[in-house]
Amino acid sequence: MKKYLHIISILTVFLMMGFATQDFYSSMTKVDYVEGSKTLKFTTKLNTSHISDAIKINPNTAQFEAEVKKYVNNNIDVYINGAAKTLTFTGSQVKGETVWVYFESGGIGDVSTIRIKNTILLGTFPKQFNLVNIAYKGNQKTMNFQRGKEVNEVSF
Template sequence: MKYFRILLLLLVFPLVSATSAHKFYVSITKIEYVKEKSSLQIITKIFTDDIEDVLKQRYDASISLDTKKETEAADEDLKKYLLQKINISVNGKPVKLDYIGKEYDTDMLVAYIEVKDVKELKTIEIENKVLMEMFPEQQNIIHLKTPESRRSLILDKDEPSGKLKFN
């Protein structure tokens, strides 16, 4: 019986390990409402290879992120893409997003965005379509922190936007 189990494991293990892993398509956006500065501070983390693929397809096939070959034009294309794909309305009114910059953390691109002049936060509607045109399985997770609460949204191709209310 012991030999049968060992033989079974030897036959089953290669079959299980040979199946291809499905890549997980996700971005995480943290939004913090800083009341003292009347601003929304936004940090978006996206896998570098995924955003690079989208920028290559959309703007320039030679774009290279997080390498010595990265150009200033690549940063401008990234800025243009993010500001097209992320839209925010505060208290029912669209707000202007200011792209501050980016950095890299291991295999992630970390982009910094700010919304100024947010005196009061009663409602916020967030649309995040980052990477959705290239990866139908893409999920964009939003974490919102205010001085009083924390909320989260999971956005996908079927529901690319969500609204949060605060009292």
């Protein structure tokens, strides 16, 4: 019995070490509809080192914000009721291990469907998982994106 307990404890240590070395790759985006201005406001939270690896720019440099803007514009597409919408970058902030990216799309009337293509960091990190939460007129919807499932659509 002691031998089995010893083997189980060794296997448990190896299993725990395997989890400790796994890096977790994810982004979270919150989308809020502002009815007064008819605008969808996007707030995306990224890991600083992950986005820095993807765009190959040090986050402490002046070019970082411009490259993040270009990267987001190239990796997120939004369609409202089947029509493509333009995203306007409104800023970003680096706070330690987190980069906050802000962008919006204006001129949004009534929404019946939102389709999003989100490939943020999917090309750099194969196990990347992107989560998008949408708040529209009191309704909440959630979308998940990963390699092989880069497009998602919700109805309101």
